[in-house]
Amino acid sequence: MARYDRILLNALIDSYERSLLFTGENKVNIRISFPFTQKTLPDYFEESSLAYEEIHACVEELEHREFISVEWKSGKAGHIITRIFLREEKLQEIYEYLHRTSRYQLQEQAKMLLKQAEQEYESPVCAKFIFYLRERLEANKSVREYLELSDLEGMKRIIRTIYLIERNEQPCYIREFSIRHFSDSKVVEGMFGNVTKIMYNFGDGFKGMELSDILAEYNIYHTPNYVYFKGNVVLKVGENLLPIGSMRQGIGVSGEDLPKIRLQDAHRIQKVITIENLTTFFRWQEENSLILYLGGYHNSVRRSLLKMIYKQLPNVVYYHFGDIDVGGFEIYEDLCAKTGIPFQLYRMDIDTLEKYVEFGRKLTENDKKRIQKILEKGQVPYGQVLQYMLTKDVKLEQECVEI
Secondary structure, three states: OOOHHHHHHHHHHHHHHHOHHHHOOOOOOOOOEEEOOOOOOHHHHOOOOOHHHHHHHHHHHHHHOOOEEEEEOOOOOOOOEEEEEEOHHHHHHHHHHHOOOOHHHHHHHHHHHHHHHHHHOOOHHHHHHHHHHHHHHHOOOOOOOOOOOOOHHHHHHHHHHHHHHHHOOOOEEHHHHHHHHHOOOOOOHHHHHHHHHHHHHHOOOOOOOOHHHHHHOOOEEOOOOEEEEEOOOEEEEOOEEEEOOOOOOOEEEEOOOHHHEEEEOOOOOOEEEEEOOHHHHHHOOOOOEEEEEOOOOOOHHHHHHHHHHHHHOOOOEEEEEOOEOHHHHHHHHHHHHHHOOOOEEOOOOHHHHHHOHHHOEOOOHHHHHHHHHHHHOOOOOOHHHHHHHHHHOOEEOHHHOOO
16 A cells, blocks of 8 residues: 655655755745646546545645645645645654655765775776765765765765776676676676766766777776787787788687787788778778777777787888778777877778768767767868768768778
8 A cells, every 4th residue: 555645755855855945055935845736646636546535634644743734726625635835844853754864964974985985995087986976965966877875885886896997907807807896796787887977977088988898998808808810911929820811801819818919920011900890800801901800999908919010010001990980980089099009091081981872871969969079179180071971961880881
C-alpha cells in the first residue's frame, strides 16, 4: 500500500532543497507547494480506487501535525484539494518523521570526505574533479551529474577509481584491474559512465575519445592491445626477425611486445601511413610504405612506437588516413600534437569527398557545431575541407575510399 504521507512530504522536501529558500538566495517570499494534478498524483483522481479517501486521511493527519497547510478548490472545501504547502518552521520535525538526512547535512559530510580525499588521492584528474565538487558544494549547487550526495561510499569509490586509473603503470585488462583493487571483476565496468564523463571533463585531451582509448593511456585494456603492421620491411622483436613484406594482410603485435620492436631492412620505405579503421588497413596496399593500424586514438605505447619509427626513419613522409569527419580530423590533430611527428593528411580532402559523395552521410547537428567550433579557432590545414562538408552537408567513412 502506498505511504502517501512519505510521498507528499518527500516531494515537498525535494522542492525545498532545490529552491532558493534552501540556498538563502530568495529575493521574494516563496512558498513550497505540491500541486494535486493527474500528472503529480494520479491516484487521487482514480475514481475506482480507495486512494481518494486514504489521501484525504493522510493530508488531515499531516495538517494536524502542522507539517503542511491545505488549499481546497473554490466551492469544494473538504472535498477537492488543489495543493498543499510546506510549513518551513517544521522542517526539522519533518526530516525526523521521514528518517531523512537533510541535504545540508549530506553536503557537510561530503565536504569532509572531499577534504580527506584531496590529501589521499593526489593525481591530476582527481585533483580537478575534487576541486570542482568542493566548489559546487560550497555554492550549494548540485553534483548529481556525477554522483548522489546520499551515497558517500559511491563518491569515495569513484574518486578512488579515477586515482587508481591515473596511477596504474602495469599493463592489465579491465577486469584484472577491478579484481586487483576491488576484489570484484565487474566493479569498474559498473562505473564506466561516470569514469568517461569525469575523464572527458577534467582530463587533458580526452574529448571525443572512446573510454577504451582513454584507459589504454594508462595501460588498462578491454582486450589485447595490438598494432598491425604492413609493408616491405623486417621487424626485429627482441632477437627475432619478422620479414612481413610477403604478408599481404600484415601482422599484429601486442602492446606488451611493442617496446621491443625495431625496424630492419627498411631502406625501401618512403612513406609511413597510419590508418584509422581496421577494414581499410586490411584492404589497403601501398608500394614502398610502412602502414600501421592504430585503432582510432593512439595511446602512450603506440606513441612510443611511432616516435621510435620516426627516429629510425626521419626522412620519409608521414601520413594519416582516416574518416573525413570531425572525429577523423580530431584524431589527426591529436596524433600530431602528442607525437611531435609532422603528419600530413592522406585522402582526406575535397577531391576525395567529391569522388565518393554518393557514399557520404549527412552531418548531424553535433557534427555541425563541432565543425563551427574548429573553424572559429582560425587557420587549420583542413579548413577548406570542413567548410565544404558544411556547405554540402556531407561526411565520409574511409572504408568508401578505393585503393
